[in-house]
Amino acid sequence: MDPVTTTVAVMTGVTQAINITKTLKELDLKLNEAEGKLKLADLYIALSDVKMNVADLKAAILDKDDEIKQLKEQLQLQDEMQYNGVFYFRALGEKKDGPFCAQCFDSEKKLIRLHNYMSGWWECKTCDSRYEEDVNSGAQRRANTRVAIDYDPLDY
Incomplete structure (x- = not known):
């Protein structure tokens, strides 16, 4: 009622x-x-x-x-969420927490922490999105999202 x-x-x-x-x-x-x-x-x-x-x-x-x-x-x-073009960060006062997966946050409002699995590469363990960070310029770009990855940098 x-x-x-x-x-x-x-x-x-x-x-x-x-x-x-x-x-x-x-x-x-x-x-x-x-x-x-x-x-x-x-x-x-x-x-x-x-x-x-x-x-x-x-x-x-x-x-x-x-x-x-x-x-x-x-x-x-x-x-609190700030988007830098690829990643999300959470602003907590003067501190920034993150990075968080843009795919997971945009689609499901979930804060999924990205893992730095190799120098300059970040990965979401939930949706398998991968991001590359350009260490020279500090810029980031999305490598792929929810796509089967043919190349794995850790695979020799």
Whole structure:
């Protein structure tokens, strides 16, 4: 049940409980005891419904709070990420963490750390993307992404 519907149900249940209580108060003492017990049973049922609806409302609010927290964390991560043309780095104050795979972050928002498997070469162990870093200029370029690699520099 969505929070608006649950709130309406809670208010309806509270109104019923109040009306039943007023009726009990106004009951003529001469009426038979069975009618009073019936009204009390109606009151218990109405209050039980209110209690269940309040619990549903609380669960819905907690779910929304979790969703808001996750969205805030995603926004913060997006703000912290810096792209240098090939790699992603995460800015943490004055420090930079990374490099992270651009393919994995762009497609799935996953921070997968690249591994320097050979001088000037970086590799993602998740998607098999490889990147080459030009040590003379400091520039990087993507070597390939999700493509079967025919040449492995470590293979002689």
